[in-house]
Amino acid sequence: MPQITVETSPALDHVDWSAFALALHPVVVEIAAARLEACKLRTLRTEYEVVGDVAATGTGGPAIVHVGIALLAGRSDETKAKLTEATLELLRKHIEPTDGVTLHVSVEVRDLDPSYRKFEA
Incomplete structure (x- = not known):
């Protein structure tokens, strides 16, 4: 925890997702009181x-990040709303x-389901 997933279009391969x-x-640590070593992003x-009615073409069209x-x-x-806004601002940058x-x-x-469990090895 936190589990962070970034879904991204091929048109955004130039973005430095590690950065x-x-x-x-x-930001997650500050706003949501998480531990830095617990933050995981993929x-x-x-x-x-x-x-809508527009498909991505590889050189144009829509690009989606969620x-x-x-x-x-x-x-x-x-x-949660504060973290959402801060994340949007970082994406803009x-x-x-x-x-x-x-x-x-x-x-x-969102909240993880109560069934969430983990282990570290």
Whole structure:
């Protein structure tokens, strides 16, 4: 915990997602009272995007980024909203605009299911 997943379009392969993770983790610690060593981020590159009636073409069209942050239960809605806004601001700083690409960015902060368990080896 926290489990952070970034789903990203191929049109955003130029983004330094490691730098984004290293910037985001301290923000999660500050806002959500998490431990830095517990923050885990992984990126998942999507293969194909369509927004409305427009498909991505490789050189243009839509590009989608969705960040999901899952936390152990107990954070207030206000804390989650603050973390969502801070994450959106970091994304604005880390994603350079690309000609011909329309960017669609979203963030969701949610509670992990009570069944969540982990181990470290």
